[in-house]
Amino acid sequence: MIHQTPRLRFAPSPTGPLHLGGARTALYNWAAARALGGAFLLRIEDTDQARSSAASLQIILAGLRWLGIDWDEGPEKGGDYGPYFQMERLPLYRQAADRLLASGHAYPCYCTSEEIEAGRKELEIQKAGFIGYNGRCRNLSAKERAAFEQQGRKPNLRFRMPEARVMQVHDLVRGDVEVNTKELDDWVMLRPDGVPLYNFACVVDDIGMKITHVVRGEEHFLNGIKQRLLFEALGAPCPFFAHIPLILNKDGKKLSKRDADTNMLDYRDKGFPPEAVFNYIALLGWGFSADRDLFTREEMVSAFAIEGIGKSGSRFDEEKLRWMCGEYVRRWSKAECVQRAKPWLQVVPEVVFTQHAGWLQNAIACYQERVALMSEFAGKIGWLLADPAMDEAAKKNLAKEPAAGQWLRDYASVLEQANLPPSYPQDRSEADAAVDLPSKKDAPQPRCRFDTPAQIEAACRAFTERIGVKFGNFVHPVRAALTGTDKGPGLFDVVFLLGKQACVRRLRAAAGSWS
RNA sequence: GCCCCCUUCGUCUAGCGGCCUAGGAUUCGUGAUUCUCAGUCAUGCGACAGGGGUUCAAAUCCCCUAGGGGGUACCA
Numbered sequence: 380m381i382h383q384t385p386r387l388r389f390a391p392s393p394t395g396p397l398h399l400g401g402a403r404t405a406l407y408n409w410a411a412a413r414a415l416g417g418a419f420l421l422r423i424e425d426t427d428q429a430r431s432s433a434a435s436l437q438i439i440l441a442g443l444r445w446l447g448i449d450w451d452e453g454p455e456k457g458g459d460y461g462p463y464f465q466m467e468r469l470p471l472y473r474q475a476a477d478r479l480l481a482s483g484h485a486y487p488c489y490c491t492s493e494e495i496e497a498g499r500k501e502l503e504i505q506k507a508g509f510i511g512y513n514g515r516c517r518n519l520s521a522k523e524r525a526a527f528e529q530q531g532r533k534p535n536l537r538f539r540m541p542e543a544r545v546m547q548v549h550d551l552v553r554g555d556v557e558v559n560t561k562e563l564d565d566w567v568m569l570r571p572d573g574v575p576l577y578n579f580a581c582v583v584d585d586i587g588m589k590i591t592h593v594v595r596g597e598e599h600f601l602n603g604i605k606q607r608l609l610f611e612a613l614g615a616p617c618p619f620f621a622h623i624p625l626i627l628n629k630d631g632k633k634l635s636k637r638d639a640d641t642n643m644l645d646y647r648d649k650g651f652p653p654e655a656v657f658n659y660i661a662l663l664g665w666g667f668s669a670d671r672d673l674f675t676r677e678e679m680v681s682a683f684a685i686e687g688i689g690k691s692g693s694r695f696d697e698e699k700l701r702w703m704c705g706e707y708v709r710r711w712s713k714a715e716c717v718q719r720a721k722p723w724l725q726v727v728p729e730v731v732f733t734q735h736a737g738w739l740q741n742a743i744a745c746y747q748e749r750v751a752l753m754s755e756f757a758g759k760i761g762w763l764l765a766d767p768a769m770d771e772a773a774k775k776n777l778a779k780e781p782a783a784g785q786w787l788r789d790y791a792s793v794l795e796q797a798n799l800p801p802s803y804p805q806d807r808s809e810a811d812a813a814v815d816l817p818s819k820k821d822a823p824q825p826r827c828r829f830d831t832p833a834q835i836e837a838a839c840r841a842f843t844e845r846i847g848v849k850f851g852n853f854v855h856p857v858r859a860a861l862t863g864t865d866k867g868p869g870l871f872d873v874v875f876l877l878g879k880q881a882c883v884r885r886l887r888a889a890a891g892s893w894s
Numbered sequence: 895g896c897c898c899c900c901u902u903c904g905u906c907u908a909g910c911g912g913c914c915u916a917g918g919a920u921u922c923g924u925g926a927u928u929c930u931c932a933g934u935c936a937u938g939c940g941a942c943a944g945g946g947g948u949u950c951a952a953a954u955c956c957c958c959u960a961g962g963g964g965g966u967a968c969c970a
Contacts, residue, residue, distance in 0.1 A: 392970050427969060492968065503895090512965070535968060553899065562897050567907065567968050577970050601965050624900070624963075662906060662919095669908045670918045689900095689907080692963060696905050699920050709933080748933040776930090838927090854929035860925065866931035 385417025387592050389443075389450075393423055393619050394430035396642035399634060399695060400596060403660045407623065408594045408685040409448045410661070411806070421453030422584055423464045426574050442643030445659050446705070447676055460588040465580050468587075472575040475583045476568060476612060484612040485568060487534030488516040489527035511564030533571030533828050538579070538609065540565050546604055551592075551621035551685045566605060582606045586615040594685060597622040621685045624692040625665055631694060639695050650723055650754025655704040663693045674705060692729070693749050705751035713740040715745055716756075723754040726761060738803050742876050745868035759768070759867070763876060764802070766885055767863030776855040776865055777889065783856040783865035786848060786888045790857060791886035793842055794879060802878030817894070832871035839871065860889030 391397065397405075411416055412419035421443075423433040440454060452458025462468055464726065475778040479485035486553060490498070490512075498513035519527075527534070540753065543561040550556060567835045568579035575583070581602075593603070610617040628638035640646055646656050646769045665688050669675045674682070711719065717740050721732070731739050747761045761767060777783050853857075856868050861873050861882060 390970090394970075424970065430969080490968095495968080503948090556898070558898070562966075564966085569970060572942095576968070576969095581970090597899070599965095599970085602970090622899085622964095627963075629905080633963085659906090664906090666907055670916090672906080672919050682934060692898050693907090694905065696920075699906065705933090746932085749931070772930095851929060858930065864930095871930055885912055 383589065383591060385412060385415035385591050386420065386591055387417060387594065387716065388413075388422050388585075388588065389448075389537055390422040390424050390584075391439050392427060392430075392594075393425055393436035394427060395435055396644065397439040397755060398641045398643070399639055399660065399663075401439075402442065402446060402643055403626065403663055404595055404623070404715045405443055405448055406446065406493050406657065407665070407685070407688065409450075410679055411594060411685050414683040415592075416692060418451045419449075420454075420460070420588065421450040422588065422596040423454060424580065425464055426576070426580055428466070428574070428729060431534065435870055438642065438644060442647075445643060445647050445653050446660075447653060463583065464576070464674040466531075468580070468584065468684060469573050469575075471587060472569060472580060472583055473573055475579075478737070479538070479583070480536070482612065483539065484537050484609075485538055486517060486565075487524065488512075488517070488531045488565075488567070489519075490515055490715045491532075501550050511600070512566070514565055518566060535567045535571060536569040537565040538568050538605070538612075540605075546607065548604065548607060548620070550600075550603070551594075551619050552623055552688050552690060558601070560604070560608070563601065578602050578605050578609065582609040582613070582615075584619060586610070586613060590618050590848040592619045592685065594623065595686075597624050619685075621688065623664060623688050624690060624810060624851070627692050627694045629694055629696065631692075634695060639697065650720075650752035651700070652704055652707045652719070652753060655707040656700070658707075659700045659703050663695065672790050689783045693694075696790045699846050700862055701751045708750060708753070711742045711747070713747075716740070717743050720753045723757045726757050726764060735803055735883060738876070741872075745876070749867075751822075762862045762864070762867075766804070766881070766888070768866075769859060769863045769889070772865035773859035773863055776859040780852060780856050782848070786846070786853060786856060787860055787886045787890035789846065790842065791883045791890070792841075793838070794874070794886070795883045796805075797835075797838065799878070799879040799882070800875065802881040803876070832869065832875045836871040837873050856889075857886070860886050 389401075389408045391401055391405075405600045406605075409419050411417075413801070421440075423436060425436075436454065439750065441452070450456060452460060453463045459464075466757055472795065476485060480487075494515070495512060498515060499511065502511065502513050516534075516537070540563050541560045543559060546558045546560060548556055548558065566578060567576050569575050584590075585606075603620045603622065607617050607620075610757055629636045634641075639648070641657075647653065654675070657680075661667070665683070667679065667682055714860060717732075717736070718726075720743060727739065740765050742760050743756055746756055750756055750759065780786070839853075840850055843853045855865070858866060858867070858870050858873065861870075861877060868876075877885075
């Protein structure tokens with residue numbers, strides 16, 4: 380059929396942001412192009428001048444870039460098959476239209492919108508529901524045309540559809556499908572002002588840009604039929620088509636603003652890791668393998684085939700997306716975690732990033748297994764930076780132990796005399812900041828009694844034994860005093876990170892308010 | 895109305911006539927780890943839309959029904 384380099388495109392109209400469905404279409408085209416070793420290009424379908432905007436275009440481009448979908452040709456990139464904006468290709472459409480006019484595949488239609496509407500009403504009655512163009516201008520004589528021209532009417536150009544041709548088409552996703560062209564009416568290709576309509580511009584451009592595979596939403600299936608006829612009329616080879624099912628919401632209905640963010644950039648701004656969103660979207664209608672859901676862009680490319688896209692619609696499930704986000708967050712190194720969370724860490728003074736990088740990494744790492752989004756660290760580490768107010772759960776934990784006040788006072792004294800790191804950021808030097816909170820795997824040799832959380836813990840256990848308190852009971856009021864809440868990292872990570880001054884201060888403050 | 899497509903655990907899916915007492919992931923339940931939460935590990939609940947065929951054999955092929963989606967523009 381077509382023996383040339385595979386060339387695929389994503390052709391958004393800049394009339395709104397890049398939404399989930401569009402992103403998936405772009406993703407599949409991109410993956411197919413990469414998998415086939417071909418080119419992926421972006422074409423901007425901006426012929427709807429009333430709704431198109433430069434701002435939308437930028438949002439779409441930013442969304443694609445964020446997802447890691449790069450294009451070989453298109454806006455801000457150029458290429459040998461441009462221009463890549465349809466409004467800059469008007470002469471090409473005119474040219475193609477003239478050819479179709481000459482070959483009889485197209486004809487001028489002088490109907491006004493009122494006349495079309497009236498014709499539609501009639502048809503509706505006659506053909507029981509069919510609403511389309513009645514074909515009044517399909518067979519106008521030269522004389523009749525001249526008469527309309529004399530009235531000053533400017534014609535639309537319509538494509539002359541075969542009257543009842545059974546088209547047997549093969550769709551890469553849907554398989555073999557039969558469509559009778561009687562279901563379709565003569566459609567407008569070109570307006571009097573020379574601006575083309577979708578089906579016409581699309582085909583002229585797909586020919587001009589040597590597109591070999593068209594992957595798009597199933598709402599275009601019937602357009603695909605019209606377009607095949609147009610390829611034929613223009614004597615051009617027809618690309619492969621693949622029409623993929625739409626993405627639905629949790630209830631199986633059309634996805635709306637209520638169900639999910641409609642703008643990819645919202646996911647960016649909310650702190651979703653782009654590789655997780657990429658991974659999740661790819662799975663909406665396609666499977667990587669029978670027993671694996673997590674994969675990289677490269678792995679997807681090596682496994683992807685258009686024929687592997689499913690025929691049934693899939694639902695967007697934010698829960699699984701969130702799970703996937705967490706999976707990715709957990710894979711990062713401590714340094715990467717901080718770096719990626721930084722845009723949301725306004726609560727952290729800049730000096731901490733520069734002077735106490737090691738400490739910050741340790742602090743962030745404490746929550747790496749407890750968050751899904753990059754933005755969620757910020758809300759977790761507040762207690763480390765300023766003495767927190769106690770929440771209800773923390774107050775309850777304190778109140779539960781009658782002797783807690785005394786425990787806190789005594790433990791404060793223990794810590795005060797211990798060789799504990801000083802508090803961040805104000806009390807600790809840069810040298811200390813190099814101390815790395817060890818993971819369980821590679822515990823280093825301790826330098827002194829409280830070099831590691833494990834050392835602090837050992838000392839604490841000894842202390843509780845000495846005062847005859849059950850360790851498990853002791854821990855909760857201490858956590859409450861130190862963090863202001865009842866959940867979070869291990870208590871001795873807390874003590875280690877918080878440092879001596881802050882620990883002593885908070886323990887005594889809590890003891891005071893308790894008694 | 896008419897035309898096209900779809901239908902496997904709640905969700906994403908594997909399965910393309912025998913490997914299926916239907917596999918994985920997520921969610922949920924339980925247990926373990928333990929100073930809480932999270933994570934991790936283990937374990938459990940959970941599906942072939944319904945009805946007819948074809949076949950030695952059907953989740954897999956055919957038909958009907960139901961449900962869902964899409965289309966039916968001087969939008970894309």
